[in-house]
Amino acid sequence: MKIESAEFLTSAKNLEDCPRSSLPEVAFIGRSNVGKSSLVNMLTKQKGLAKVSKKPGATKLLNFFTMNKWWNLVDLPGYGYAQVSKGKQSDFNIAVSEYLMGRPQLKLICALVDARFEPTEIDLGFFNWLEECPVPHVMVFTKTDEVQEDVWRRNMEIYRETLDALGLRSVEMIPCSSVERAGRGVLLQYIQGALPKKPKKGSGTGVQLNWLKKG
Ligand SMILES: Nc1nc2c(ncn2[C@@H]2O[C@H](COP(=O)(O)OP(=O)(O)O)[C@@H](O)[C@H]2O)c(=O)[nH]1
Numbered sequence: 001m002k003i004e005s006a007e008f009l010t011s012a013k014n015l016e017d018c019p020r021s022s023l024p025e026v027a028f029i030g031r032s033n034v035g036k037s038s039l040v041n042m043l044t045k046q047k048g049l050a051k052v053s054k055k056p057g058a059t060k061l062l063n064f065f066t067m068n069k070w071w072n073l074v075d076l077p078g079y080g081y082a083q084v085s086k087g088k089q090s091d092f093n094i095a096v097s098e099y100l101m102g103r104p105q106l107k108l109i110c111a112l113v114d115a116r117f118e119p120t121e122i123d124l125g126f127f128n129w130l131e132e133c134p135v136p137h138v139m140v141f142t143k144t145d146e147v148q149e150d151v152w153r154r155n156m157e158i159y160r161e162t163l164d165a166l167g168l169r170s171v172e173m174i175p176c177s178s179v180e181r182a183g184r185g186v187l188l189q190y191i192q193g194a195l196p197k198k199p200k201k202g203s204g205t206g207v208q209l210n211w212l213k214k215g
Protein backbone atom coordinates (compact mmCIF):
# COMPACT_ATOMS: atom_id res chain seq x y z
CA MET A 1 0.00 0.00 0.00
CA LYS A 2 1.25 3.44 -0.90
CA ILE A 3 0.53 6.27 1.52
CA GLU A 4 -0.75 9.07 -0.67
CA SER A 5 -2.13 11.30 2.05
CA ALA A 6 -2.02 11.48 5.83
CA GLU A 7 -3.78 14.09 7.90
CA PHE A 8 -4.35 14.62 11.59
CA LEU A 9 -8.06 14.10 12.24
CA THR A 10 -8.66 14.59 15.95
CA SER A 11 -7.69 13.61 19.50
CA ALA A 12 -9.99 11.82 21.89
CA LYS A 13 -9.90 11.39 25.67
CA ASN A 14 -11.77 8.10 25.67
CA LEU A 15 -14.03 5.83 23.63
CA GLU A 16 -17.04 8.11 23.97
CA ASP A 17 -15.03 11.03 22.68
CA CYS A 18 -13.80 9.14 19.55
CA PRO A 19 -14.76 10.51 16.13
CA ARG A 20 -18.03 9.31 14.59
CA SER A 21 -16.14 8.37 11.41
CA SER A 22 -16.93 4.85 10.26
CA LEU A 23 -13.61 4.41 8.42
CA PRO A 24 -11.73 1.23 9.35
CA GLU A 25 -9.03 1.76 12.00
CA VAL A 26 -5.59 0.40 12.84
CA ALA A 27 -4.21 1.15 16.31
CA PHE A 28 -0.63 1.47 17.59
CA ILE A 29 -0.18 0.45 21.20
CA GLY A 30 2.87 -0.16 23.37
CA ARG A 31 4.79 1.16 26.32
CA SER A 32 5.56 4.84 26.57
CA ASN A 33 8.67 5.67 24.55
CA VAL A 34 8.62 2.44 22.50
CA GLY A 35 8.36 4.50 19.31
CA LYS A 36 4.64 4.64 18.40
CA SER A 37 4.59 8.26 17.27
CA SER A 38 7.91 7.87 15.40
CA LEU A 39 6.41 4.92 13.53
CA VAL A 40 3.36 7.02 12.52
CA ASN A 41 5.78 9.60 11.10
CA MET A 42 7.92 6.95 9.41
CA LEU A 43 4.92 5.32 7.70
CA THR A 44 3.54 8.65 6.51
CA LYS A 45 6.99 10.12 5.72
CA GLN A 46 5.92 13.23 7.64
CA LYS A 47 8.39 14.20 10.33
CA GLY A 48 6.12 16.19 12.59
CA LEU A 49 2.71 14.58 12.07
CA ALA A 50 2.74 12.74 15.42
CA LYS A 51 4.54 14.34 18.34
CA VAL A 52 7.73 12.46 19.22
CA SER A 53 9.04 12.92 22.74
CA LYS A 54 12.23 11.98 24.55
CA LYS A 55 10.20 12.14 27.75
CA PRO A 56 8.02 9.06 28.26
CA GLY A 57 4.34 9.49 28.98
CA ALA A 58 3.76 12.52 26.73
CA THR A 59 0.78 11.23 24.71
CA LYS A 60 -2.25 11.14 26.95
CA LEU A 61 -4.84 11.13 24.19
CA LEU A 62 -5.93 8.81 21.42
CA ASN A 63 -4.69 10.56 18.26
CA PHE A 64 -6.44 9.85 14.97
CA PHE A 65 -4.78 10.28 11.56
CA THR A 66 -6.69 9.73 8.31
CA MET A 67 -4.65 7.84 5.74
CA ASN A 68 -5.39 7.90 2.01
CA LYS A 69 -8.75 9.44 2.99
CA TRP A 70 -9.83 5.86 3.63
CA TRP A 71 -8.63 4.48 6.96
CA ASN A 72 -7.63 5.87 10.33
CA LEU A 73 -4.37 5.20 12.12
CA VAL A 74 -4.79 5.63 15.87
CA ASP A 75 -1.78 6.47 18.04
CA LEU A 76 -2.74 5.35 21.56
CA PRO A 77 -1.33 6.55 24.89
CA GLY A 78 1.49 4.36 26.20
CA TYR A 79 0.85 1.88 28.96
CA GLY A 80 2.95 1.08 31.98
CA TYR A 81 4.73 4.34 32.62
CA ALA A 82 5.48 4.45 36.32
CA GLN A 83 6.35 8.16 36.61
CA VAL A 84 2.80 9.17 35.77
CA SER A 85 0.67 9.11 38.91
CA LYS A 86 -1.09 5.79 39.51
CA GLY A 87 -4.51 7.41 39.12
CA LYS A 88 -3.61 8.97 35.79
CA GLN A 89 -2.04 5.75 34.53
CA SER A 90 -5.21 3.83 35.25
CA ASP A 91 -7.27 6.54 33.50
CA PHE A 92 -5.18 5.95 30.34
CA ASN A 93 -5.48 2.21 30.71
CA ILE A 94 -9.25 2.38 31.05
CA ALA A 95 -9.55 4.66 28.00
CA VAL A 96 -7.25 2.41 25.97
CA SER A 97 -8.85 -0.88 26.97
CA GLU A 98 -12.36 0.47 26.34
CA TYR A 99 -11.27 1.62 22.91
CA LEU A 100 -9.57 -1.69 22.03
CA MET A 101 -12.54 -3.73 23.21
CA GLY A 102 -15.38 -1.51 22.12
CA ARG A 103 -14.59 0.02 18.75
CA PRO A 104 -16.30 -1.97 15.95
CA GLN A 105 -14.30 -0.31 13.15
CA LEU A 106 -10.97 -1.34 14.72
CA LYS A 107 -9.51 -3.96 12.36
CA LEU A 108 -5.93 -4.42 13.57
CA ILE A 109 -3.89 -3.76 16.70
CA CYS A 110 -0.17 -3.20 16.13
CA ALA A 111 1.46 -4.00 19.47
CA LEU A 112 4.90 -2.38 19.61
CA VAL A 113 7.73 -3.76 21.72
CA ASP A 114 11.33 -2.59 21.99
CA ALA A 115 13.57 -4.91 19.95
CA ARG A 116 16.55 -4.13 22.20
CA PHE A 117 15.16 -5.98 25.19
CA GLU A 118 13.93 -9.38 26.24
CA PRO A 119 10.23 -9.60 27.13
CA THR A 120 9.26 -7.37 30.04
CA GLU A 121 6.57 -8.25 32.53
CA ILE A 122 4.50 -5.24 31.58
CA ASP A 123 4.48 -6.22 27.90
CA LEU A 124 3.69 -9.85 28.70
CA GLY A 125 0.84 -8.66 30.93
CA PHE A 126 -0.48 -6.66 28.00
CA PHE A 127 -0.26 -9.64 25.60
CA ASN A 128 -2.04 -11.74 28.15
CA TRP A 129 -4.83 -9.13 28.31
CA LEU A 130 -4.91 -8.93 24.50
CA GLU A 131 -5.83 -12.60 24.37
CA GLU A 132 -9.36 -11.59 25.44
CA CYS A 133 -9.61 -8.97 22.73
CA PRO A 134 -11.50 -10.01 19.57
CA VAL A 135 -9.40 -7.78 17.27
CA PRO A 136 -6.41 -9.43 15.51
CA HIS A 137 -2.95 -8.15 16.39
CA VAL A 138 0.56 -8.11 15.02
CA MET A 139 3.79 -7.51 16.97
CA VAL A 140 6.09 -4.75 15.79
CA PHE A 141 9.67 -4.75 17.09
CA THR A 142 10.94 -1.16 17.19
CA LYS A 143 14.39 0.48 17.24
CA THR A 144 16.21 -2.41 15.52
CA ASP A 145 18.85 0.13 14.46
CA GLU A 146 19.97 0.42 18.08
CA VAL A 147 21.40 -3.11 18.38
CA GLN A 148 23.10 -5.74 16.23
CA GLU A 149 20.79 -7.86 14.15
CA ASP A 150 21.58 -11.04 16.11
CA VAL A 151 20.45 -9.29 19.31
CA TRP A 152 16.98 -8.26 18.06
CA ARG A 153 16.53 -11.58 16.28
CA ARG A 154 17.27 -13.37 19.52
CA ASN A 155 14.86 -11.13 21.44
CA MET A 156 12.14 -11.90 18.90
CA GLU A 157 12.86 -15.58 19.37
CA ILE A 158 12.65 -15.28 23.17
CA TYR A 159 9.34 -13.42 22.82
CA ARG A 160 8.01 -16.18 20.58
CA GLU A 161 9.07 -18.89 23.07
CA THR A 162 7.77 -16.98 26.10
CA LEU A 163 4.35 -16.26 24.56
CA ASP A 164 4.21 -19.88 23.50
CA ALA A 165 5.05 -21.11 27.00
CA LEU A 166 2.28 -18.89 28.38
CA GLY A 167 -0.14 -20.43 25.91
CA LEU A 168 -0.71 -17.12 24.12
CA ARG A 169 -1.52 -16.68 20.43
CA SER A 170 1.39 -16.83 18.01
CA VAL A 171 1.24 -13.77 15.78
CA GLU A 172 3.29 -12.21 13.00
CA MET A 173 6.37 -10.31 14.21
CA ILE A 174 7.66 -7.40 12.14
CA PRO A 175 11.06 -5.79 12.86
CA CYS A 176 11.13 -2.01 12.26
CA SER A 177 13.36 1.00 12.59
CA SER A 178 11.93 4.48 12.22
CA VAL A 179 15.46 5.86 11.97
CA GLU A 180 16.46 3.57 9.09
CA ARG A 181 12.91 3.35 7.71
CA ALA A 182 13.21 -0.41 7.92
CA GLY A 183 10.12 -2.62 7.91
CA ARG A 184 7.93 0.07 6.36
CA GLY A 185 6.85 -1.96 3.32
CA VAL A 186 6.19 -5.14 5.29
CA LEU A 187 4.11 -3.35 7.91
CA LEU A 188 2.07 -1.41 5.33
CA GLN A 189 1.40 -4.61 3.44
CA TYR A 190 0.27 -6.31 6.63
CA ILE A 191 -2.04 -3.38 7.46
CA GLN A 192 -3.50 -3.46 3.95
CA GLY A 193 -4.28 -7.15 4.38
CA ALA A 194 -6.20 -6.42 7.58
CA LEU A 195 -8.31 -3.60 6.12
CA PRO A 196 -11.46 -4.20 4.13
CA LYS A 197 -11.08 -3.55 0.40
CA LYS A 198 -11.34 0.10 -0.50
CA PRO A 199 -14.49 0.70 -2.54
CA LYS A 200 -13.60 1.77 -6.10
CA LYS A 201 -14.51 5.33 -7.07
CA GLY A 202 -17.92 5.46 -8.74
CA SER A 203 -18.79 1.89 -7.86
CA GLY A 204 -22.02 3.07 -6.29
CA THR A 205 -21.17 2.30 -2.69
CA GLY A 206 -22.13 5.83 -1.64
CA VAL A 207 -25.76 6.94 -1.55
CA GLN A 208 -27.95 4.38 -3.31
CA LEU A 209 -30.13 6.75 -5.33
CA ASN A 210 -31.80 4.06 -7.46
CA TRP A 211 -32.94 2.23 -4.41
CA LEU A 212 -34.27 5.43 -2.86
CA LYS A 213 -36.29 6.25 -6.00
CA LYS A 214 -37.90 2.84 -6.03
CA GLY A 215 -38.85 3.19 -2.35
N1 LIG B 1 17.14 4.78 17.42
C1 LIG B 1 15.82 4.85 17.32
N2 LIG B 1 15.13 5.66 18.14
C2 LIG B 1 13.78 5.71 18.03
C3 LIG B 1 13.08 4.92 17.07
N3 LIG B 1 11.75 5.16 17.23
C4 LIG B 1 11.64 6.07 18.21
N4 LIG B 1 12.85 6.42 18.70
C5 LIG B 1 13.12 7.39 19.80
O1 LIG B 1 12.45 6.95 20.98
C6 LIG B 1 11.89 8.05 21.70
C7 LIG B 1 10.40 7.86 21.88
O2 LIG B 1 9.76 7.88 20.62
P1 LIG B 1 8.19 8.15 20.44
O3 LIG B 1 7.88 7.91 19.02
O4 LIG B 1 7.82 9.49 21.01
O5 LIG B 1 7.59 6.99 21.36
P2 LIG B 1 6.07 6.80 21.90
O6 LIG B 1 6.06 7.32 23.30
O7 LIG B 1 5.85 5.33 21.87
O8 LIG B 1 5.16 7.53 20.97
C8 LIG B 1 12.27 9.30 20.89
O9 LIG B 1 13.43 9.85 21.47
C9 LIG B 1 12.53 8.77 19.50
O10 LIG B 1 13.41 9.55 18.77
C10 LIG B 1 13.85 4.05 16.21
O11 LIG B 1 13.34 3.32 15.35
N5 LIG B 1 15.21 4.06 16.38
Ligand SMILES: [Mg+2]
Pocket: 036, 037, 038, 051, 052, 053, 059, 075
Ligand atom coordinates in the same frame (compact mmCIF):
# COMPACT_ATOMS: atom_id res chain seq x y z
MG1 LIG C 1 3.72 8.99 21.32
